Amino acid sequence: MTNSRRKFIQSAAFGVAAMGTGIPTLSAKNSVPSEKKKLPPLKLGLMTYNLGKEWDIETIIKNCSETGWVHAELRTTHKHGVEVTMNKQQRSEVKKRFEDSPMEAISLASAFRYHYTDPKVLRENIEGTKEYLQLAADVGALGIRVFPNEFPEGVSREKNMEQIGKSLAEVGEFGHNVGVDVRVCVHGKGTDEIPVIKQILDYSGSEHVYVNWNCSENDFAGAGLKKNFDSVKDKIRGIHMHDLTINYPYREFLQLLRESGYTGYCNAEIDASCEPIRLMNYYRTLFMAFQDEI
Numbered sequence: 001m002t003n004s005r006r007k008f009i010q011s012a013a014f015g016v017a018a019m020g021t022g023i024p025t026l027s028a029k030n031s032v033p034s035e036k037k038k039l040p041p042l043k044l045g046l047m048t049y050n051l052g053k054e055w056d057i058e059t060i061i062k063n064c065s066e067t068g069w070v071h072a073e074l075r076t077t078h079k080h081g082v083e084v085t086m087n088k089q090q091r092s093e094v095k096k097r098f099e100d101s102p103m104e105a106i107s108l109a110s111a112f113r114y115h116y117t118d119p120k121v122l123r124e125n126i127e128g129t130k131e132y133l134q135l136a137a138d139v140g141a142l143g144i145r146v147f148p149n150e151f152p153e154g155v156s157r158e159k160n161m162e163q164i165g166k167s168l169a170e171v172g173e174f175g176h177n178v179g180v181d182v183r184v185c186v187h188g189k190g191t192d193e194i195p196v197i198k199q200i201l202d203y204s205g206s207e208h209v210y211v212n213w214n215c216s217e218n219d220f221a222g223a224g225l226k227k228n229f230d231s232v233k234d235k236i237r238g239i240h241m242h243d244l245t246i247n248y249p250y251r252e253f254l255q256l257l258r259e260s261g262y263t264g265y266c267n268a269e270i271d272a273s274c275e276p277i278r279l280m281n282y283y284r285t286l287f288m289a290f291q292d293e294i
Contacts, residue, residue, distance in 0.1 A: 039258040041293045044284055045071030045265035047109065047240055051272045051279070053078050057097055065102040067280040071265035072098075073145065073238070075109040076132070082108065082139060084131045091138035098140065105265070107183075107238065108132065108141045113149035114167035115160055115191070122167065129171040129182075136180045142264075143181030143237055145212050146171070148200055150189035161196065165203025172208035183212040183238040186219070193218045194228040201235060210237035215248055225249060229256050239266040244286045251290045258291070 046052050046069050052060055057080050060072050074082045082094055098106050112129045116122045129146060136144050148164045151157050168184055175182040186197050192214065201209060211232050219225055239257070244250055257266075266287070273279040288294045 041288065041291050042254060042257060042262065043071065043104070043265050044069050044287050045073060045107075045267040046280075047073040047267040047269040048075045048078055048080065049109070049269050051268070051270050051276060052080075053272065056080055057082075057094065061097065061101045061103060063276055063280065067277060068284055069268075069280060070102075070104040071106065071267065072103065073107045073109050073265075073267045074141075076111060082135070084128075084135050086135065086138075088138070091135065095138065095140040106139070106141050107143045107145070107181075107265075107267075108136045108139075109145040111147065112171075113147040113188075114164045115149045115152060115188075117152050117155055122163070126167055126170055130174045133171065133175045133178055133180050133182070136175075137178040141180060143183050143210070144175070145183050145185050145238060147185055147187055148191040148197070149187065150191060157190070161200050162203045164191075165200045165205070165209075168200065168209045169204040169206040172204065172206045176208035181210050181237045182208065183210045185212040185238075185240070186214040186216065192216055193221070194232060195222065198231050201232070209235075211235045212238035212240060214240045215242055215250075215253070217248070219253075220249060225252060226256065229253070229260075233260045233262075236260075236262060237264055239264065240269045241266055241287075242269055243271075244283065244290070254287075254290050 046060070046064055048055070048060065052072070053075070055063065060080060064070070064072060074080055076083060086094070110129065110132050112125045112132065114122060114125055116125065129144075132144055146168070151160055168182060172182045184197065184200065186192055186194060190196065197211060201211070213219070213236050219228055222228070233256070241250070242248070254266075268283055270283065285294065
């Protein structure tokens with residue numbers, strides 16, 4: 001069977017299956033114009049918040065490599081055990097295990113946040129972030145995820161955004177000096193909106209603070225997806241995707257990413273499964289289909 005015929009059969013079969021699931025079919029009507037297909041496809045990674053939570057490093061490498069997922073964002077407190085308590089030798093071993101694997105790269109996901117009104121707690125989160133950034137550098141991670149998290153009651157939103165921004169500037173500078181990105185997630189109560197994140201970035205005044213796009217319904221509120229995306233597109237260094245069958249314009253979003261020249265990873269933050277390999281294969285198929293790559 002020729003490659004072109006095999007590709008046609010695969011695409012047709014997937015389109016038929018999608019008709020029964022609410023997933024848009026790959027018809028000529030909604031496919032991307034042929035000249036745009038010259039853009040390189042985006043790359044898929046795993047965010048280990050749920051799927052992967054109970055996996056050790058070897059299982060993460062095995063499952064990702066077997067299914068064509070090339071990046072892992074390792075969430076702190078999970079079974080893989082990549083934590084600041086590791087000694088120098090353990091950190092070197094983690095770095096080597098991933099470098100020797102078929103995977104391309106890793107990142108880390110922390111739970112540090114900078115909205116706290118208590119100066120002592122805020123300082124603990126800033127200093128904790130710096131420790132975590134050093135861990136990331138030691139294990140060869142590209143970046144870390146942090147939070148703004150929420151707007152505390154009784155505090156000016158503007159003043160809190162400024163506090164978050166200045167905190168990010170401090171940890172962003174530290175991260176830059178050790179070669180690790182600081183990525184603030186579009187997440188939290190009131191802080192899960194792109195215009196809010198943009199204001200926080202502006203308050204930081206830093207060239208070394210980046211965005212982790214979180215694929216939520218707020219992304220296309222207000223000015224709409226494209227304008228929201230354009231406002232921060234040059235700062236995006238991480239992506240969290242979720243269930244690809246939900247009501248989110250993934251096809252449009254992925255095209256915007258490709259057109260922007262994004263070269264990072266799109267990390268799936270999805271529920272665990274008793275058949276992880278099957279789920280990961282299906283997820284990657286749909287991810288590539290939304291880019292018209294199958």
